[in-house]
Structures are given as structure tokens and as C-alpha cells.
Amino acid sequence: MKYYCNDNFDDLPEKAWQLLVDRVIESATHFEVSRTFSKAPFPAAFTAAEVPLPENINRTYAATNRFLLTPEVIAEVKRKTYKDWDNYDSEDPAFYQEDVLLLGTITHEDYVVMRLDEKDRTELNSQGFDFWCEWNFN
Numbered sequence: 001m002k003y004y005c006n007d008n009f010d011d012l013p014e015k016a017w018q019l020l021v022d023r024v025i026e027s028a029t030h031f032e033v034s035r036t037f038s039k040a041p042f043p044a045a046f047t048a049a050e051v052p053l054p055e056n057i058n059r060t061y062a063a064t065n066r067f068l069l070t071p072e073v074i075a076e077v078k079r080k081t082y083k084d085w086d087n088y089d090s091e092d093p094a095f096y097q098e099d100v101l102l103l104g105t106i107t108h109e110d111y112v113v114m115r116l117d118e119k120d121r122t123e124l125n126s127q128g129f130d131f132w133c134e135w136n137f138n
Contacts, residue, residue, distance in 0.1 A: 001117050003101070004131035009082060009112045012128060017082035019127070020114065021095075024102040028095040031073060032063035037088040045072035058137045060104030060113045061092040069095075082107075 009016070032053070041047070042065070049067040067073050077093070085093050086107035094104035104113045113135045116124070121131050 001115050003113050003115050003135035003137070004121055005133040005135045006112045006114075006129055006131050007133060008110060008130060009105075010110050014081050014083075016129065018078070020103055020112070021078060024095045024114075025069070025074060025077075027097050028069050028102055029098055030066055030096040031069050031077060032059070032066045032092075032094045032096065033085075033090040034062055034092040035064045035090050038090065040089060042090075043076050045070065045076045049073045054099055057096075057099040058101045060094060060101070060111065060135075061106045063092065063094060065090075082112075086110075 006012075030051070042050075046065075046067050049070045049072065051066050051068055053063060053066045082105075085091055085105065091107045092105050093107075095102045100115070101113075102115050105111060106113075114124075114131060116131060124131055
């Protein structure tokens with residue numbers, strides 16, 4: 001398994017984000033966001049599911065908050081489009097299986113990074129994605 005970046009995600013149809021979320025949500029246990037500028041409260045589902053943010057794990061971008069993926073958090077996450085995350089409220093959503101990144105973003109750069117084996121990468125690219133660039137965490 002390697003990490004690959006799709007660096008033009010805004011060019012894809014809106015349903016592309018939901019397809020990736022649905023794909024990782026089956027095995028993800030945690031959800032993270034970066035919230036640097038907003039002081040607005042999180043939705044109640046997020047507040048109830050917040051857990052400590054671990055240090056020293058692979059991230060595509062800095063995160064400020066981590067949540068267990070409860071059914072209520074999943075429902076909130078699925079309500080948002082990819083473009084909804086590119087704002088000053090909550091940005092850079094990421095999904096983890098414990099501390100292993102499955103899907104991460106840098107929304108202001110329009111980067112979506114995903115952990116894929118070659119079969120899954122080929123399948124997604126045949127559906128219109130462009131996971132072409134290997135992403136190295138250093």
C-alpha cells in the first residue's frame with residue numbers, strides 16, 4: 001500500500017467526494033479536521049464524539065480536532081460536499097483507521113491523498129479520479 005495524491009479534485013463531479021467517503025468509512029475509526037480560524041461550536045454529534053488528538057502520526061495537513069466515527073458523526077460528514085470543507089470553519093478532513101491515514105486532504109491546495117494498493121488505484125482512476133502522484137510522508 002502506498003499513498004497517492006489527486007491534485008485537482010475540484011475538477012471532478014461533486015459525487016466523487018461521496019464515493020471516496022463511502023469507500024473509506026467502512027474501515028475508518030476516526031475523523032479529523034483543521035480548525036484554525038473558527039470559534040463557532042461544532043455540531044453536537046462532533047462534540048459528543050471528540051477524542052484527544054494523537055501526535056506523531058501521518059497527516060496530510062495539521063489537524064486540530066479528532067472524533068470517533070460514530071453513526072452521528074458519519075451522518076454529519078456525509079452531509080458535506082468536498083467544497084464545503086474548503087472554508088474557514090473546518091478544513092482538511094481526514095479519515096483514519098486508528099492512527100493509519102486512509103484519506104486526507106489539504107483543501108486550500110485541492111489535494112486529496114489516499115492510501116491505495118495498485119488494484120484500487122487503477123479502479124479509481126478508471127472511474128475518473130487521477131491518483132497519479134505518490135505521496136511521501138517525511
